[in-house]
Amino acid sequence: MTKSEKPTPADDDAVARRRRLAEVFGEVLPETTSDERGGGASADDREAWYRENRPPHHGG
Numbered sequence: 001m002t003k004s005e006k007p008t009p010a011d012d013d014a015v016a017r018r019r020r021l022a023e024v025f026g027e028v029l030p031e032t033t034s035d036e037r038g039g040g041a042s043a044d045d046r047e048a049w050y051r052e053n054r055p056p057h058h059g060g
Helices: 009-025 043-053
Strands: none
């Protein structure tokens, strides 16, 4: 659909349905992925997260 086209009632229904689902359940999936947003975690950040969240029985 282009900007000049008017949305059809079915499109309006779909938008309203998505809005209602978001009100009830929250946003389940973001509109963009972390790859699209950029600013991914570095290897050091991943290692630090792993060390902080490692279960105690996985000593090392």
